[in-house]
Amino acid sequence: MGARALPEAMIFDVDGTLFRTETLLLPAYYTTFDRLRSEGLFRGETPPEHYIISGLGMLLEEIWEQVLPDYGRDVRRRADELLLKLQLDGLKLGEGELYEGVEETLRSLRERGVRLFTASNGLEAYVKGVIQHQGLEPLFEPEGLYSAGEYRTRSKVDLVRLLVEKHGLKNVWMVGDRSSDVEAGKENGLFVVGCDYAGFRKPHELEGADVRIASFAELLELVDESRETSTA
Incomplete structure (x- = not known):
């Protein structure tokens, strides 16, 4: 398991992580x-x-x-x-659902000082549409919704690298449910949280993640544990 320092920021996949696609x-x-x-x-x-x-x-x-x-x-x-x-x-029309606890958890992360971003392989209009219509936009950083569709990246590794460099981020967690999220995090030296609740991932897809969570709200426990470790 990688070192779990208190995160400055978190980068979230959208489908299967925040949004019940x-x-x-x-x-x-x-x-x-x-x-x-x-x-x-x-x-x-x-x-x-x-x-x-x-x-x-x-x-x-x-x-x-x-x-x-x-x-x-x-x-x-x-x-x-x-x-x-x-x-x-x-x-x-209000269709589509977030996973349980997503809005509350994101709000609590912001209150703890964590900067929030997305990195998705989807189209710009879709990614921004999900975040906006689910009422989450105020919780994310300005210009913090990254998508392969907008930035024309060929892999999530490239998209996450672009995001980290553009915002000058140092200590970042990558949070997602697919192997592309694990790869993007690891290739960029990030701590990776694998989301194990979507139900449509492939076997062994989250191998290589530093930790796995069975519900989105578990992120708060991880952050609070990191805070305790950092101040110990």
Whole structure:
């Protein structure tokens, strides 16, 4: 386990970490394929939902290669456009849920002086839409919502490196539920907290994390333990 110093900042993945993605994603996913069929771009049954769920945490291009391996770029691009629009429409209507304790825990972390950021492989409009429509935006740092879609990074390692360097951060925790989060944290020398509650990660996905949590609220216990260690 890495050294657990009191964090100056935390960087959060969004889907499967803060946001219960499937509550928004799956209705939009099925509607997307209804639209693709009606537009004559897709035939047959909607691909099983595990293809889109298992792709969470990947870059969007990789997700659509997995969901639509037999279709070209134009169809994948149209599917991407439809899915994003449907999810943003859903957010505006109040659809989608945070994991239990997320808002309260983030608020408590801010009160403890921890600076909060996101780093997601999703599109800018989606990442910012989730944070804004869930009422979390005031808790995060100004210009602290980072996404691969906005910064055109090819990996979360690069995105997190950019974030850390741009904000001059020294002691940072990376918090996420996928192997890409563990890799991004470790490659940038961060303490990594693996979130073990989303339910759709792959076996051994969190190997390499410094610690795992079974609920989001456990972050406060880790921070308070670190505070005690730092002041001992």
